Amino acid sequence: MSTDTAGSGLSGAGAGHGISVTIDQNQYLAEGADTVDAVITVEADADFAAAAPPPQRLEIIIIDCSGSMGAGDRFQGARRAAFAAIDTITDGTLFAVVAGTAEAQVVFPRRGPLLPAGATIRGQARLEMDRLRPYGGTAMGTWIGLARQIALQHPGTIAHAILLSDGKNEHESPERLAAEIGASQGQLSVDCRGVGDSYVVDELRSIAFGLNGTLDVLRQPAELAAEFAAMMQASMGKSVPELTLRVWTPAGAVVRFVKQVAPDLTELTRTEAGPQLSEYSLGAWGGSDDRDYHVQVRLEPAPVGREKLAARISVVAGAEVLGQGLVKAVWTADTELSTRINRRVAHYTGQAELAQNIQEGLAAREQGDLSTATAKLQRAVQLAAESGNDNTAKLLRGVVEVDDHTGTVRLRRTIDTFDEKALDARSTKTARIRKPSSQSPEA
Numbered sequence: 079m080s081t082d083t084a085g086s087g088l089s090g091a092g093a094g095h096g097i098s099v100t101i102d103q104n105q106y107l108a109e110g111a112d113t114v115d116a117v118i119t120v121e122a123d124a125d126f127a128a129a130a131p132p133p134q135r136l137e138i139i140i141i142d143c144s145g146s147m148g149a150g151d152r153f154q155g156a157r158r159a160a161f162a163a164i165d166t167i168t169d170g171t172l173f174a175v176v177a178g179t180a181e182a183q184v185v186f187p188r189r190g191p192l193l194p195a196g197a198t199i200r201g202q203a204r205l206e207m208d209r210l211r212p213y214g215g216t217a218m219g220t221w222i223g224l225a226r227q228i229a230l231q232h233p234g235t236i237a238h239a240i241l242l243s244d245g246k247n248e249h250e251s252p253e254r255l256a257a258e259i260g261a262s263q264g265q266l267s268v269d270c271r272g273v274g275d276s277y278v279v280d281e282l283r284s285i286a287f288g289l290n291g292t293l294d295v296l297r298q299p300a301e302l303a304a305e306f307a308a309m310m311q312a313s314m315g316k317s318v319p320e321l322t323l324r325v326w327t328p329a330g331a332v333v334r335f336v337k338q339v340a341p342d343l344t345e346l347t348r349t350e351a352g353p354q355l356s357e358y359s360l361g362a363w364g365g366s367d368d369r370d371y372h373v374q375v376r377l378e379p380a381p382v383g384r385e386k387l388a389a390r391i392s393v394v395a396g397a398e399v400l401g402q403g404l405v406k407a408v409w410t411a412d413t414e415l416s417t418r419i420n421r422r423v424a425h426y427t428g429q430a431e432l433a434q435n436i437q438e439g440l441a442a443r444e445q446g447d448l449s450t451a452t453a454k455l456q457r458a459v460q461l462a463a464e465s466g467n468d469n470t471a472k473l474l475r476g477v478v479e480v481d482d483h484t485g486t487v488r489l490r491r492t493i494d495t496f497d498e499k500a501l502d503a504r505s506t507k508t509a510r511i512r513k514p515s516s517q518s519p520e521a
Contacts, residue, residue, distance in 0.1 A: 099401035108416035137173040138239040148212040155299020159306035166310040179214035180249040182224040219255035237266035259288040275495040287344040290361030315364035331377035339426040340370035343506040432461040436505040467509035
């Protein structure tokens with residue numbers, strides 16, 4: 079295993095205060111091999127937030143006000159959750175509340191500019207939300223579009239939204255939703271939550287992961303208030319509006335993909351930034367953030383004994399490089415070196431396979447292909463056990479019965495719809511693997 083770490087501070091910070099970039103890989107390739115894999119750990123140190131100037135924040139709470147939210151206690155739970163989020167916002171933060179139906183409407187403030195949070199303003203927001211009633215349809219792309227318009231009116235802010243829905247995106251086309259997500263990238267981040275069991279996980283996932291947010295689902299409306307407060311607290315901890323992962327490769331080398339692999343698994347959107355240079359938005363960051371990325375590069379093979387630089391990885395804020403590391407390749411005839419599996423790369427490759435098997439297994443079950451569903455979910459059970467992903471293993475047992483002696487599985491005859499949705503939504507939550515120190519032995 080090869081580990082390379084570098085870091086530097088934000089403007090005004092002391093040496094070593096800022097972002098560290100750790101490269102973890104087996105750099106030895108067999109003769110003729112052309113693919114290099116590396117896990118990149120990007121970590122903010124304890125002084126990262128203090129080194130950044132105090133940010134201006136913008137929070138947007140998007141509440142599904144469609145007719146289906148009138149069932150049971152959903153709408154009351156959503157309103158209580160919005161209150162909890164607003165109470166968690168730091169004084170001075172600009173905020174808006176958007177009611178989402180087949181259209182989107184700013185319900186606080188009803189008119190005029192956004193107002194900074196304070197006791198009086200919070201009270202006014204509560205009064206406006208007390209007037210809301212569920213009605214109409216669902217068009218989440220329209221909701222995102224309005225949130226983007228609000229964010230564009232406040233450039234330079236850390237713009238963050240919480241989106242809650244209980245249903246399908248029935249009143250606009252999938253193309254409209256995809257277009258609004260694409261247009262909003264780099265403008266704001268969006269955390270998505272589903273309540274109940276009638277939403278489409280893929281729709282919420284496309285919003286959350288397309289806009290550098292998080293995804294989860296909740297069974298009961300009573301759980302929403304604590305969840306909204308936690309999301310808002312996490313947002314208040316962000317201190318830099320946007321970090322970017324910049325990947326430079328030499329001539330003849332091509333980046334095949336860059337994926338975030340922890341804490342959630344998602345492929346990042348690539349932006350061409352120049353010859354042999356690509357960039358990937360990492361969203362807003364705070365002083366406690368620690369994320370892992372899997373980078374795969376294909377390059378032209380070199381003779382045995384030759385070393386090549388496969389990629390230079392930089393983390394930047396604006397024009398400033400905060401941390402940097404190198405991905406290398408060395409060709410060798412020593413099979414003991416070239417066949418050695420890097421445990422962190424192998425772990426996260428397994429986590430990606432785990433998520434894929436869960437999603438494909440659930441899709442096969444929905445289509446009535448029970449044989450494929452069983453095979454895929456059995457493989458998922460094996461991978462969850464091998465990787466120590468206990469949370470996913472527990473969720474899997476909600477949809478399959480596992481014979482602990484033989485390891486075989488069979489689909490449950492009756493499956494709770496929420497359990498199935500939760501497994502799907504949380505399939506991309508990965509089990510972390512410890513980051514090695516620079517003194518760690520080769521593995």
